[in-house]
Amino acid sequence: MSVWVIAEQRDGNLQKVSLELLGKGKELANKLGTNLVAVLAGYEIEKLAKTLIRYGADEVLVLDHILLKNYTTDGYTKAIEKVVKCKNPEIILIGATNIGRDLGPRLAARLKTGLTADCTGLDIDENSKNLLMTRPAFGGNLMATIECPNHRPQMATVRPGVFPLPCPDEKREGKIQKIEVDLKEKDIRTVVEKIVKSLEDKVDITEAKVIVSGGRGLGSKEGFELLKELASLLGGVVGASRAAVDSGWIGKDHQVGQTGKTVRPKLYIACGISGAIQHLAGMQDSEYIIAINKDENAPIMSIADLAIVGDLYKVIPELINEIKAYKNSCEVVNI
Ligand SMILES: Cc1cc2nc3c(=O)[nH]c(=O)nc-3n(C[C@H](O)[C@H](O)[C@H](O)COP(=O)(O)OP(=O)(O)OC[C@H]3O[C@@H](n4cnc5c(N)ncnc54)[C@H](O)[C@@H]3O)c2cc1C
Numbered sequence: 001m002s003v004w005v006i007a008e009q010r011d012g013n014l015q016k017v018s019l020e021l022l023g024k025g026k027e028l029a030n031k032l033g034t035n036l037v038a039v040l041a042g043y044e045i046e047k048l049a050k051t052l053i054r055y056g057a058d059e060v061l062v063l064d065h066i067l068l069k070n071y072t073t074d075g076y077t078k079a080i081e082k083v084v085k086c087k088n089p090e091i092i093l094i095g096a097t098n099i100g101r102d103l104g105p106r107l108a109a110r111l112k113t114g115l116t117a118d119c120t121g122l123d124i125d126e127n128s129k130n131l132l133m134t135r136p137a138f139g140g141n142l143m144a145t146i147e148c149p150n151h152r153p154q155m156a157t158v159r160p161g162v163f164p165l166p167c168p169d170e171k172r173e174g175k176i177q178k179i180e181v182d183l184k185e186k187d188i189r190t191v192v193e194k195i196v197k198s199l200e201d202k203v204d205i206t207e208a209k210v211i212v213s214g215g216r217g218l219g220s221k222e223g224f225e226l227l228k229e230l231a232s233l234l235g236g237v238v239g240a241s242r243a244a245v246d247s248g249w250i251g252k253d254h255q256v257g258q259t260g261k262t263v264r265p266k267l268y269i270a271c272g273i274s275g276a277i278q279h280l281a282g283m284q285d286s287e288y289i290i291a292i293n294k295d296e297n298a299p300i301m302s303i304a305d306l307a308i309v310g311d312l313y314k315v316i317p318e319l320i321n322e323i324k325a326y327k328n329s330c331e332v333v334n335i
Helices: 016-032 044-053 073-087 096-110 223-233 242-246 299-301 312-329
Strands: 003-007 035-043 059-064 093-094 116-121 121-126 131-137 142-144 155-157 175-178 208-212 237-240 267-271 289-293 307-311
Touching: 003 016, 016 035, 016 044, 016 093, 016 121, 016 155, 035 044, 035 073, 044 059, 044 175, 044 312, 059 073, 073 096, 093 096, 096 116, 096 155, 116 131, 208 223, 208 289, 223 237, 223 312, 237 242, 289 299, 299 307
Parallel strands: 003 035, 003 093, 035 059, 059 175, 093 155, 116 155, 208 237, 208 267, 267 289, 289 307
Antiparallel strands: 121 131, 131 142
């Protein structure tokens, strides 16, 4: 009956989404009156189990095997399928990362059950006790809530960044159980020859506390230089709308929205962004939103905590000057 989270680790580092899922998973488990289990697969990763417990897991199933060192669809599916069949969880949550999106459907097909991909909301139906899995559909114009009433486990992949990171509790205790993994080299058809990490200036906008985001209203690639200056003064990073990314002004890594990343910084400054629903889907949970736009009727203005109507090329340089003057005059504020 338990709720499971498949914890994703890369090079021995837990992915943030797995911890976010533990927070949400705990809530679902409490509603069902059951426990929360994390499944941790990899090689020599047992030390991560304690972190999973601190973040909310009641029990951690550790699948440790040399053939699970690198992620492969075959290896991970086979190992996890076996424990699922043996323990029959009620719900399985997986982060919708590149790896999670690969593993989820393969596992669901093996288990002959339903999977909702890329969810942005999860809840338990009070009457049926089924998992309610909500995700944007039709290009984000419709939110679909999907149930899987007749098959178990109910499976969902979940967008990174949509659920808040729970606070770790150093005193929490839980059970760590090692599961024997029966894998042979011939089970794995993929040969991982090399893992190459991009040397590009990669940004992780999902971790930033301040995001200064630019859209088509910037009018050119150079506009981002101005945003970078503002962002660095605030200790933040630069985000973008899809229109700006599609125009080739900035890399896809910076894209916020339904087909980009979901962010929830303390401060989101939207500059020259109209606020299309697909963009809002990725940033509307930010703690404080400032919108700078020429058009007072742009949809972004109605969700902004502070809406500045004006030309961003006038407003931002003034803002930069004010912040510099403030920083010179008194102690630096840590946001
Ligand atoms: C399936 C699908 C997925 C999508 N996924 C995403 C996504 O992940 N992220 C995303 O962002 N979009 C996404 N989109 C696109 C989305 O629908 C919008 O087209 C896009 O967000 C618009 O970007 P924008 O706000 O930068 O541009 P626009 O809508 O063109 O808005 C530009 C704004 O800038 C203002 N402006 C112009 N000049 C100035 C100035 N000098 N000073 C101040 N303001 C100025 C204008 O008033 C206007 O409001 C998706 C669309 C589809 C169909």
